[in-house]
Amino acid sequence: MNRENYWKTVCLMDIEKELQENRRLIDSIIKSKFPRNIDSSYLKWLAGDTSYLYDLEVVQKTIFDPMWDLLSRGGKRWRPWLFLILANNLGVDLDKFRDLVTIVELLHNGSLVADDIEDGADIRRGDKAIHLKYGLDIAVNLSSAMYFMPLRILMEMDVSRDIYRRLVEAYIEDMIRIHLGQATDIGWHRGLRDPESIKVEHYLQMCANKTGVLPRLAARFAAILAQLSPENEAKIGKFAESIGIAFQIQDDIINVIGAEKLGKSFGEDITEGKITLMTIYTLSRASEEDKRRLKEILEMHTRDRALIEEAISILKRYGSIEYAKKFAKDLVKKSWENVESILPNNEYKEKLRSLANFMVEREF
Amino acid sequence: MNRENYWKTVCLMDIEKELQENRRLIDSIIKSKFPRNIDSSYLKWLAGDTSYLYDLEVVQKTIFDPMWDLLSRGGKRWRPWLFLILANNLGVDLDKFRDLVTIVELLHNGSLVADDIEDGADIRRGDKAIHLKYGLDIAVNLSSAMYFMPLRILMEMDVSRDIYRRLVEAYIEDMIRIHLGQATDIGWHRGLRDPESIKVEHYLQMCANKTGVLPRLAARFAAILAQLSPENEAKIGKFAESIGIAFQIQDDIINVIGAEKLGKSFGEDITEGKITLMTIYTLSRASEEDKRRLKEILEMHTRDRALIEEAISILKRYGSIEYAKKFAKDLVKKSWENVESILPNNEYKEKLRSLANFMVEREF
Numbered sequence: 001m002n003r004e005n006y007w008k009t010v011c012l013m014d015i016e017k018e019l020q021e022n023r024r025l026i027d028s029i030i031k032s033k034f035p036r037n038i039d040s041s042y043l044k045w046l047a048g049d050t051s052y053l054y055d056l057e058v059v060q061k062t063i064f065d066p067m068w069d070l071l072s073r074g075g076k077r078w079r080p081w082l083f084l085i086l087a088n089n090l091g092v093d094l095d096k097f098r099d100l101v102t103i104v105e106l107l108h109n110g111s112l113v114a115d116d117i118e119d120g121a122d123i124r125r126g127d128k129a130i131h132l133k134y135g136l137d138i139a140v141n142l143s144s145a146m147y148f149m150p151l152r153i154l155m156e157m158d159v160s161r162d163i164y165r166r167l168v169e170a171y172i173e174d175m176i177r178i179h180l181g182q183a184t185d186i187g188w189h190r191g192l193r194d195p196e197s198i199k200v201e202h203y204l205q206m207c208a209n210k211t212g213v214l215p216r217l218a219a220r221f222a223a224i225l226a227q228l229s230p231e232n233e234a235k236i237g238k239f240a241e242s243i244g245i246a247f248q249i250q251d252d253i254i255n256v257i258g259a260e261k262l263g264k265s266f267g268e269d270i271t272e273g274k275i276t277l278m279t280i281y282t283l284s285r286a287s288e289e290d291k292r293r294l295k296e297i298l299e300m301h302t303r304d305r306a307l308i309e310e311a312i313s314i315l316k317r318y319g320s321i322e323y324a325k326k327f328a329k330d331l332v333k334k335s336w337e338n339v340e341s342i343l344p345n346n347e348y349k350e351k352l353r354s355l356a357n358f359m360v361e362r363e364f
Numbered sequence: 365m366n367r368e369n370y371w372k373t374v375c376l377m378d379i380e381k382e383l384q385e386n387r388r389l390i391d392s393i394i395k396s397k398f399p400r401n402i403d404s405s406y407l408k409w410l411a412g413d414t415s416y417l418y419d420l421e422v423v424q425k426t427i428f429d430p431m432w433d434l435l436s437r438g439g440k441r442w443r444p445w446l447f448l449i450l451a452n453n454l455g456v457d458l459d460k461f462r463d464l465v466t467i468v469e470l471l472h473n474g475s476l477v478a479d480d481i482e483d484g485a486d487i488r489r490g491d492k493a494i495h496l497k498y499g500l501d502i503a504v505n506l507s508s509a510m511y512f513m514p515l516r517i518l519m520e521m522d523v524s525r526d527i528y529r530r531l532v533e534a535y536i537e538d539m540i541r542i543h544l545g546q547a548t549d550i551g552w553h554r555g556l557r558d559p560e561s562i563k564v565e566h567y568l569q570m571c572a573n574k575t576g577v578l579p580r581l582a583a584r585f586a587a588i589l590a591q592l593s594p595e596n597e598a599k600i601g602k603f604a605e606s607i608g609i610a611f612q613i614q615d616d617i618i619n620v621i622g623a624e625k626l627g628k629s630f631g632e633d634i635t636e637g638k639i640t641l642m643t644i645y646t647l648s649r650a651s652e653e654d655k656r657r658l659k660e661i662l663e664m665h666t667r668d669r670a671l672i673e674e675a676i677s678i679l680k681r682y683g684s685i686e687y688a689k690k691f692a693k694d695l696v697k698k699s700w701e702n703v704e705s706i707l708p709n710n711e712y713k714e715k716l717r718s719l720a721n722f723m724v725e726r727e728f
Contacts, residue, residue: 043544046544049598050569050572051572051605052565052566053566054544054569057557061556063543114505117500117504118504118505135550135554136481137481137482137484137554138550140478140504141478141482141546144478144508144543145544147508149540151536151540152540162525165525169519172512173411173412173519176516177412179427179505179512180509183426187423188419192422199417204415205415208416234413
């Protein structure tokens, strides 16, 4: 199979099977740049010439072992896949630029390590959270190491200085955003604001930053490499941000209605005291008694099943699940309309639309 | 006072007074870009256009309040000062580029937040460590936010695409290194390696990455803006790395001989089980009994005064303090000889040499 057919085959299978097949491909790319086992010539590539001597064994144990432990546990890899489809759609040469998927996926996994520390989560993808398995110190350092190591890819990229600057600026802007989103989410968990005063617009901004940013970055990378205008880059970025938000809304719905396929236990968001579109909607229309009780349970950070189910029944009482479902679907629909005319008509365009719909149709 | 005289005055006062005066200057630059109190137009500058609405109050409380709490507590600001002196020495236009000090200082303070979490430290600069005062979640997020926010400065910098790429690559490479250094230090604390098998060359590499990297970055920024060749940039970077290592060795000596001006309690390094040049030297020549006992106490992570003093007396017994002092002085001397011919002869050159010497002469 020649290269061109290879990429087409990868991107045009049935959607769930495709995500699975794609996972193998993405992981093989990551592994080619960030191997499971490192040696000193590798560290020279990664971090440049050094004056003295690395303790290879310890770097292996404190960075590469826990990183690959996490990567091996699964994950959909849909963010890098979004990059691949969009790049194909826009005619980007993937033989030259495919390594960029590494940036998107490592950033995502690094952010999961931080998320779990910040949320006090026990489990990630069916195994102990990294900070519990390897220690808080290793996890904190690993998380931000994964924000920087993949940029090595950018350093060796053969692109014009102009494209280079645009890629770097997309990265910087989006990494700033992800921290603002996380800060907001943390502040809300901590009760720094009365949940009743949080508006839908606040929620969407938090979500855009927290969950929309990495698909947005993946999409902007593809648009920049295709040399689209900054205006069209922004539109495509906005589309990806929107499907990221929709993905999060769907994730929150799944958490409430109880799927367990994500390796997350059902109702965990109630325990975390998480503010979701459903809680905001409910707080905007529930009776005083229901409002008071819902806020009370969210503030408890409880693991008590009866209390969790009581909170969920309040959410259900006001139709917040249907509201959130419709909201996510409308968001995807509208965001698609905004990019439809920019994207060239080819087989990848349809695939992209399927991915967008998958975000709000999936049940795992 | 005209601009030129202003910068000269700032950089040519007596060294300790200069560090103090310089602090005010650096902080006013930081404040002009990262104010204590933010508004929505500020967040637009920082993170770009948004689709929805920020929760300003919560971002203020979770990022800007703890960041300024830490910055206001003190610190020598010698890394940004190194940038300013070197830039002056090399003829860089500081009216145009002075904002770069922000990057160096925010990176440093972000790394302190992470350090304190990783080391389980209670106190930083005479007040509670950030993760204890504001919470682990806020601290973890703040730490890496401070690695990215100052890059906004880079985005608006009016430099050639070539200079831009060199600045970004220095940043990426050094941020990767800092995480490798931290990973190594953590692994050693955790006993992932028998302290006896750690060589001086391993220690110096860890230290180059952990403490040498930020002065190195400050120096490389100045060298790149002065359009020095990559070779000379590397030499000046190596000089800065060396004085960073010397700074660390001196810090470790101070911790053992007991100064308390840093807001650190005496002997804390013994409690942390920290591997220093002094421990490596002692383990390479102590009696079997002293080796065994020193390792035993380091592994205890004890706060018991008698045990801490016993460990220190073993370190003293083999002359490791004198060894470390001489090592640091020789390192500074040699590193100076390697850049002396590159640096133009002007008043800032002498100042730079004084700073290098200050690293190994200081007692706080």
